Amino acid sequence: MQKTNFDAIAIGGGLAGCAFAITLARAGHRVALLERTAKAKPKVCGDFLSAEAQGLLARLDIDIWQMDARPVSIFRMAAGGRAADAPLPFCAAGLSRLKLDEVLLQKASDAGVEIIRGESVTSIEFVPSGIEILAGGNHYTADAAALATGKINLRGYPRSTGKMTAFKMSFELTKAASAMLDGRVQLFGYDGGYIGASLIEGGASTLCWLADPAFMRRTNARWQAQLDALKQESPYIGDLLSGAKPLFERPATTAAIPYGYKRHEPIHDKLYPVGDQISVIPSFTGDGTSIALLSGVEAAHALLQGKSAGAFQRDYLQRLASQFRWANAIDMAFKSSMSRKIGVAAIGQFPALATQLTKLTRLANPAVAGIG
Numbered sequence: 001m002q003k004t005n006f007d008a009i010a011i012g013g014g015l016a017g018c019a020f021a022i023t024l025a026r027a028g029h030r031v032a033l034l035e036r037t038a039k040a041k042p043k044v045c046g047d048f049l050s051a052e053a054q055g056l057l058a059r060l061d062i063d064i065w066q067m068d069a070r071p072v073s074i075f076r077m078a079a080g081g082r083a084a085d086a087p088l089p090f091c092a093a094g095l096s097r098l099k100l101d102e103v104l105l106q107k108a109s110d111a112g113v114e115i116i117r118g119e120s121v122t123s124i125e126f127v128p129s130g131i132e133i134l135a136g137g138n139h140y141t142a143d144a145a146a147l148a149t150g151k152i153n154l155r156g157y158p159r160s161t162g163k164m165t166a167f168k169m170s171f172e173l174t175k176a177a178s179a180m181l182d183g184r185v186q187l188f189g190y191d192g193g194y195i196g197a198s199l200i201e202g203g204a205s206t207l208c209w210l211a212d213p214a215f216m217r218r219t220n221a222r223w224q225a226q227l228d229a230l231k232q233e234s235p236y237i238g239d240l241l242s243g244a245k246p247l248f249e250r251p252a253t254t255a256a257i258p259y260g261y262k263r264h265e266p267i268h269d270k271l272y273p274v275g276d277q278i279s280v281i282p283s284f285t286g287d288g289t290s291i292a293l294l295s296g297v298e299a300a301h302a303l304l305q306g307k308s309a310g311a312f313q314r315d316y317l318q319r320l321a322s323q324f325r326w327a328n329a330i331d332m333a334f335k336s337s338m339s340r341k342i343g344v345a346a347i348g349q350f351p352a353l354a355t356q357l358t359k360l361t362r363l364a365n366p367a368v369a370g371i372g
Helices: 015-026 051-059 097-110 175-181 213-218 223-233 235-241 288-304 309-334 337-349 351-360
Strands: 003-011 031-035 070-079 082-094 114-117 121-127 130-135 138-147 164-172 184-190 193-199 205-211 252-257 271-273
Touching (some): 003 130, 003 288, 015 097, 015 288, 051 288, 070 235, 082 184, 138 288, 164 223, 175 193, 184 223, 184 235, 205 223, 223 235, 271 288, 309 337, 337 351
Parallel strands (some): 003 138, 070 184
Antiparallel strands (some): 121 130, 184 193, 193 205
């Protein structure tokens, strides 16, 4: 069994884990990143980058526009046969996590992080000197670590569970459908969940949708049946998917996602939960990327300043309080058919309303995080 010592270890190579590792490596620390997948795989996550996410990525020296990201300036909300458009308060971007994650891992490697792929963590032990981690039959030790496993929970470190199942699939659209979606992010609500769509690099489109238990039963948990049902329910989904070709054999899927979750209780002073392991905002906000990136950076700065994981969690979650209150309230309202119809009508009459609500569900002042 190989034993290797590091100053810090990121357990997970997604947005939060990479941000944590890059920040510490640039500060002169010896850092390892453990990623269970040997190669990139699609993840259940919207491929939507807000201005806040773009700013955070730029501070990590990543220019999304050099990666063929697609600009998004209009938000479209649809329900049934009606839809309304409103301007976003920023220029957003569509870029796949499949591409972004690999660029982040390469950026971490360039910063001096030791990238270890294809090894799943099987145990974590806390010892006087720090943390001992067993992964892939190898033994790693560090002064501290980030729990950055995203929506995958490590055994012994559970989160509360939710009722929704999330799906994500990429499609090659027809020219007409691509034109309809060009410059827009579209959100369609239905009884049982909602589905979001935007263009990504290469002209492809990402669709992410949620299904509650009743919708799962109604469609026999088959993703093709779910999309067929939604095409019948709204022309905005039917026109989008008419002639569309799936780019993967099956969608990425995650069950029991705890939307609205916050991990208040510390695990250990030296284990910093980040990304979806510390908080999970309702996905319609499109701000999960920002939150994940900032959590990794903030956890790294907390470690550099000698702040415990518990103190980091308290301060970080306090920062998210207002954003989560608005997001949870809108999410609850969105589950009502009548509220969705009223919402579309209100946006049609007062587009500035949607723009303002978008601002309220954004990460506040990410630039003050001290990233550099």
